[in-house]
Amino acid sequence: xxxxxxxxxxxxxxxxxxxxxxxxxxxxxxxxxxxxxxxxxxxxxxxxxxxxxxxxxxxxxxxxxxxxxxxxxxxxxxxxxxxxxxxxxxxxxxxxxxxxxxxxxxxxxxxxxxxxxxxxxxxxxxxxxxxxxxxxxxxxxxxxxxxxxxxxxxxxxxxxxxxxxxxxxxxxxxxxxxxxxxxxxxxxxxxxxxxxxxxxxxxxxxxxxxxxxxxxxxxxxxxxxxxxxxxxxxxxxxxxxxxxxxxxxxxxxxxxxxxxxxxx
Amino acid sequence: xxxxxxxxxxxxxxxxxxxxxxxxxxxxxxxxxxxxxxxxxxxxxxxxxxxxxxxxxxxxxxxxxxxxxxxxxxxxxxxxxxxxxxxxxxxxxxxxxxxxxxxxxxxxxxxxxxxxxxxxxxxxxxxxxxxxxxxxxxxxxxxxxxxxxxxxxxxxxxx
Ligand SMILES: Cc1cc2nc3c(=O)[nH]c(=O)nc-3n(C[C@H](O)[C@H](O)[C@H](O)COP(=O)(O)OP(=O)(O)OC[C@H]3O[C@@H](n4cnc5c(N)ncnc54)[C@H](O)[C@@H]3O)c2cc1C
Ligand code: FES
Ligand code: FES
Numbered sequence: 001x002x003x004x005x006x007x008x009x010x011x012x013x014x015x016x017x018x019x020x021x022x023x024x025x026x027x028x029x030x031x032x033x034x035x036x037x038x039x040x041x042x043x044x045x046x047x048x049x050x051x052x053x054x055x056x057x058x059x060x061x062x063x064x065x066x067x068x069x070x071x072x073x074x075x076x077x078x079x080x081x082x083x084x085x086x087x088x089x090x091x092x093x094x095x096x097x098x099x100x101x102x103x104x105x106x107x108x109x110x111x112x113x114x115x116x117x118x119x120x121x122x123x124x125x126x127x128x129x130x131x132x133x134x135x136x137x138x139x140x141x142x143x144x145x146x147x148x149x150x151x152x153x154x155x156x157x158x159x160x161x162x163x164x165x166x167x168x169x170x171x172x173x174x175x176x177x178x179x180x181x182x183x184x185x186x187x188x189x190x191x192x193x194x195x196x197x198x199x200x201x202x203x204x205x206x207x208x209x210x211x212x213x214x215x216x217x218x219x220x221x222x223x224x225x226x227x228x229x230x231x232x233x234x235x236x237x238x239x240x241x242x243x244x245x246x247x248x249x250x251x252x253x254x255x256x257x258x259x260x261x262x263x264x
Numbered sequence: 265x266x267x268x269x270x271x272x273x274x275x276x277x278x279x280x281x282x283x284x285x286x287x288x289x290x291x292x293x294x295x296x297x298x299x300x301x302x303x304x305x306x307x308x309x310x311x312x313x314x315x316x317x318x319x320x321x322x323x324x325x326x327x328x329x330x331x332x333x334x335x336x337x338x339x340x341x342x343x344x345x346x347x348x349x350x351x352x353x354x355x356x357x358x359x360x361x362x363x364x365x366x367x368x369x370x371x372x373x374x375x376x377x378x379x380x381x382x383x384x385x386x387x388x389x390x391x392x393x394x395x396x397x398x399x400x401x402x403x404x405x406x407x408x409x410x411x412x413x414x415x416x417x418x419x420x421x422x423x
Binding site: 003004031099100103180181182 | 266282283284286305306307308310313316319320321322325326327329330332373376377392393394395396
């Protein structure tokens with residue numbers, strides 16, 4: 001790895017100040033993406049600003065029917081959280097199926113969504129549940145947060161502090177995992193929410209998206225049978241060595257039916 | 265250079281290390297604890313897993329500086345003197361290693377699995393070892409060993 005400077009701020013203010021003063025800085029969460037990417041020399045920041053010592057970024061709390069998770073909370077803590085398991089079991093289950101135990105002890109919610117990998121799992125949960133992403137200066141609705149492949153609405157130097165998830169009436173997430181990494185070849189999160197049925201798809205396209213036709217079909221009849229006549233177009237879906245666009249389109253149907261069966 | 269203090273296998277370690285020092289480099293290079301193996305250096309194989317505050321971590325994907333203030337356990341720290349840890353015994357008894365390259369990571373991940381789940385079943389073991397690759401054994405004996413090791417740990421009150 002190239003040399004870099006390392007900083008360990010203890011407040012959000014210090015982290016933001018450091019970011020503005022450094023030449024080409026990057027925030028460091030668990031490092032599960034950042035460190036491999038630096039080793040491959042796809043990123044060569046001058047400074048790493050470790051967010052691990054900032055108390056506001058940690059913790060899980062349930063207040064009314066809103067589950068709030070700090071950006072630096074690791075996947076394993078979400079998977080084991082009694083609050084997450086009681087309020088949104090599908091979310092705790094999703095976190096427990098990310099990668100492997102060692103990735104889950106280091107990888108964080110904030111790092112996952114800031115990175116917005118097209119095959120990441122959390123993105124689907126945020127969009128389907130209608131979560132909101134809190135930064136020091138504003139609150140961003142999940143649908144506006146994920147703007148494209150590896151792109152988000154975050155401004156340069158803007159930190160994710162926490163994510164607030166409204167608890168749904170029912171929800172389930174099912175993915176077809178890549179057998180090597182467990183990233184989603186296709187993952188579908190279905191949620192029965194106050195605003196109706198929401199279905200978010202990850203892994204299939206360049207960025208997480210809502211499946212409008214499927215939502216409409218499920219609105220009146222929340223059952224796997226309701227999806228019989230609905231076909232998913234492969235247009236715009238990813239084709240790579242793992243799966244063709246046509247295969248991914250088919251998997252969206254299969255994963256959705258499984259998720260609906262699990263949620264209903 | 266960041267100043268780092270941590271505990272490794274119960275002994276205090278402190279010093280100034282280059283920021284880019286990975287935890288596996290601190291352990292292997294600076295502390296000569298070469299039981300931690302680096303198989304891929306790309307977070308794929310799990311050979312480098314150590315325990316940080318009891319949790320399994322790929323030491324090739326963590327900076328030494330990120331381990332500041334933490335307790336690290338490597339394979340060298342598992343046995344009590346001459347007496348192997350029950351999970352180590354179980355790997356030997358069940359022929360769960362051939363070349364042994366993956367073994368330190370397998371054993372440390374398995375110890376964390378056993379401590380995290382008092383009712384550990386074979387499926388939990390298979391899922392729990394998804395991040396640990398073995399080119400030799402075919403995994404069946406590893407799963408048998410972890411089941412036996414976990415049972416022995418429970419009997420010794422280590423779960
Ligand atoms: C082997 C392996 C398997 C994996 N499998 C899966 C899987 O099955 N499903 C899945 O979804 N993911 C998977 N991942 C990804 C993993 O779960 C992490 O979420 C991801 O790598 C991000 O890691 P991190 O949280 O350590 O963030 P880092 O790598 O530290 O940071 C990632 C990016 O986010 C930025 N960032 C971090 N925190 C913040 C913040 N609070 N505010 C603003 N920007 C921030 C950083 O600057 C950086 O650009 C896998 C990773 C590995 C290595
Ligand atoms: S050497 Fe760290 S995961 Fe392979
Ligand atoms: S025993 Fe050789 S890699 Fe597992």
